Amino acid sequence: DYRVNIFLRQQWNDPRLAYSEYPDDSLDLDPSMLDSIWKPDLFFANEKGANFHEVTTDNKLLRISKNGNVLYSI
Numbered sequence: 001d002y003r004v005n006i007f008l009r010q011q012w013n014d015p016r017l018a019y020s021e022y023p024d025d026s027l028d029l030d031p032s033m034l035d036s037i038w039k040p041d042l043f044f045a046n047e048k049g050a051n052f053h054e055v056t057t058d059n060k061l062l063r064i065s066k067n068g069n070v071l072y073s074i
Helices: 031-036
Strands: 009-013 026-029 061-065 069-073
Touching: 031 061
Parallel strands: none
Antiparallel strands: 009 069, 026 061, 061 069
């Protein structure tokens, strides 16, 4: 057995989220918005088990760029 702690960062492009009406190159959104957008189905092949650490405040980042690039970090 072994144990791994990781910092996970995913990036993908969703052209439906592209915008032009705001001057900022990217928007940092509340991570609760994740329930409203499509996300890739991430899995670890052959995993034995996985869980999230219990923390007092979520340490998540959701950033959307003008071209529809999405950065999600946990």
